[in-house]
Amino acid sequence: MLNPENFLKELFNVAVQKAHPDDGLLTALSVVAKKINGRTIILGAGKGAAAMAAVAESYFEGDIEGVVVTPYKHGCPTKTIEVIEAAHPVPDHAGQVVARKMLAMVEDLTANDRVIFLVSGGGSSLLVLPPEVIELSEKQFINKQLLRSGASIDEINCVRKKLSQIKGGRLALRCAPATVHTFAISDVPGDSPSVIASGPTVPDDTRIDDAREILARYNIQVSDSVDLYLDEQSCRQPDWATLPETNTFTTIRTPQMSLDAAAEYALSKGIRPIILGDLEGESREVAKVHAGITRQIIKYDQPCKAPCVILSGGETTVTVKGNGRGGRNVEFLLSLTLELKGLKGVSAIACDTDGIDGTEDNAGAIMLENTYQRALLKQMNPRDYLENNDGYCFFNGLDALIFTGPTRTNVNDFRAIFIQV
Incomplete structure (x- = not known):
């Protein structure tokens, strides 16, 4: 017995062993050329970001550069890629520093360059960059309320995407015209790419009105600056047509x-x-x-x-x-x-x-x-x-x-x- x-x-x-990225990520990377004429930049966010980075950097040939963010105590040794630790589930200043660093890395990329984005659960909190008119403390306050409210992860991430310069596909827009290959460990029901870590490289499929309805339903208190920003953004939609058709999204591990x-x-x-x-x-x-x-x-x-x-x-x-x-x-x-x-x-x-x-x-x-x-x-x-x-x-x-x-x-x-x- x-x-x-x-x-x-x-x-x-x-179950945990099966969730590790090792073999799954190497297999998925095999469809991506090991070396190209342009730059290869490896970025990542999530609880598995450091482990994924260690696997990814061993695959590519030539010069690579990159940075990933993972929760405190989740780092592991890497040769080339910088690993930075930040707070989860409530973001802190370190996460904001990493987000700015990532955006600086992808400035002035060309169609000959590529970005490898390694994403896993926790990325929403770790990769934080609110709009300039919203203080990090305001984002933290909203996040704390949402976490205690009973809201589902897709509802929480809908709000997060609307108050970010990097989530909801905005990282991919900043990388264009370079191709972005995303490799994900899913931590969300249904494995929706736009929900995993709030989809930094995936076009946002939610609306400002969706976020407002969630804030109202769970009685989430927001500042006047957040209210004003949402009003201004309601008539502005990102131009997803500018994203390269060569962008890919591959889920390597799922629940x-x-x-x-x-x-x-x-x-x-x-x-x-x-x-x-x-x-x-x-x-x-x-x-x-x-x-x-x-x-x-x-x-x-x-x-x-x-x-x-x-x-x-x-x-x-x-x-x-x-x-x-x-x-x-x-x-x-x-x-x-x-x-x-x-x-x-x-x-x-x-x-x-x-x-x-x-x-x-x-x-x-x-x-x-x-x-x-x-x-x-x-x-x-x-x-x-x-x-x-x-x-x-x-x-x-x-x-x-x-x-x-x-x-x-x-x-x-x-x-x-x-x-x-």
Whole structure:
């Protein structure tokens, strides 16, 4: 009989390993010429940017130059490409410095030149350059509100694109007439190129009115300067026709790939996988749906008999109302613990594949069959912790947090519920 804790942790490890760019990026780069007559500039942004840069610079021949930005502690050694670390998920001055440096690098490029852009989750916060009339502090304030509002990632990135000189295709416009080849690790449901890191090299498919509606719906407070800027931009649209037809976008890693890898591992252990795919919604509500499926399996053998494992990914949200600590994964797992109340034969894991759940130092946590009862014995009421958005402290009190450190990749959340009965 499988040890639930070991099995779940190995599932997560398999998912993270599959998300790494190494072989996938080299394979994707093979369709791009190793050497050209013009300049080759390598740029990148995201949690996997440094790891991707190390792979990319080993592929190209001749002189290359470039810079990438990645979160603090996510850097790794490179030979030629400069790696700069900045803040995530709320941007800081370092991210603004990198953005200006990138734009300076692509000035005066010709049709003989090319830009290799390496993008992964987290790039939206790391690559920050608000319009001149908007202060960085204003962008930070809006970002903090959005992160606590319960808005989905595509809604948050819609607003980010409208308040940027580099996101929403604007980097590609500055690179023209040079060709831009983008290679991406997706961390968003549906893998939309325009949503991954707010699509710096992809034409923006959203409108100013979309951003205004999102700001209003989530009651996001903005300054007069932001309001005025949005008004002025409402009648100005970038000329996407100036982008070279030779521009390409290749996704090298996706959440589905990691779910498939975990499913294959489960099958190798004789455990039937049920893949629910990329999911969105409030973390605690998504947990209730997972709990319902779990009970259906145990009671009715539907959609399959145990032993089995339910796998899901995506990016849920948390509308923060309490003062506790934790990200969306411990929120999910705490809600699941409360719903199942120690249901026999059920254990679960919920972690972020980047190794950081929200803004904390853990990747996520694990729930075992005895977690609920152990909490009650310690006089830890799961409902109280959930109402205070305090999943970190709940699982920390049970020594059930999972720490991996930065994984230097990101295909978003990974959840697995193992049912043995």
